[in-house]
Amino acid sequence: MGRVLAIDFGKVRTGIAVTDELQLIAFGLETVATKELIAYLISYTSAENVDIFVVGEPKQMNNDPSESEVLIIPFLEKLKKSIPSIPVIRVDERFTSKMAFQTMIDSGLSKKKRKNKALVDEISATLILQSYLSSK
Template sequence: MRILAIDYGSKKCGIAVTDPLQLIAQGLETVPTHRLFDWLTAYLEKEEVSDLVVGESTQLDGSDNPIQAEIVGFERKFRKQFPGIVLHRQDEIHTSRRARESMLAMGLKKKDRRDKQRVDRIAAALILQDFMDTRR
């Protein structure tokens, strides 16, 4: 079974997934937030997923970001719609910055590094990798 991760945003969400053995995290897609449940429904019909990891958005001082209320609403709806999938939170602090740094390290051109959808997918993969690292 796979693990999915979401870098939740008010306009779009980066999505990452593991391989079936849960060894490798990779960015999968960026989905408009208003279409997220349609995407999840379609994906979960064809892939077996045991867990969903949602990035926990906090300020540097530890307080909640304004997006946190939307994330809580998403989680409530997700639990109702997909009760068999375990939901987790993972700190997402600095994942967008780390995503841009990794894109630079990969040698991507400036134009490609400005692609916010790519940043969101990589940030989701970093959230997922951080989650997997804490479970080992």
């Protein structure tokens, strides 16, 4: 069994989380510059067995796609062309950034560390992945 890799896509940087090989535990992997994301994923999937990509789906409160979805669609097309063997699943990502920030507060991180947007993105990807695992 391979890993599940989750992506919290952002215009500038993207948070990435993965599971263990048994797909039981979700943990943050890292945050990468979005312009380097496809190359990173190609490199990662050539070194690690990945069964599925889980990509956050930003929605508004009325269930309509948020405006950032227009940035994600071209990325998904590139991803499917670059790594066609790994399927992509979308997961609602509403509130993940707020939940990530609250997680940082709850875990006692200092104010300075909570300003680290890359860490927020990584935690958000972990929350997206955990949501997917819980729904399985």
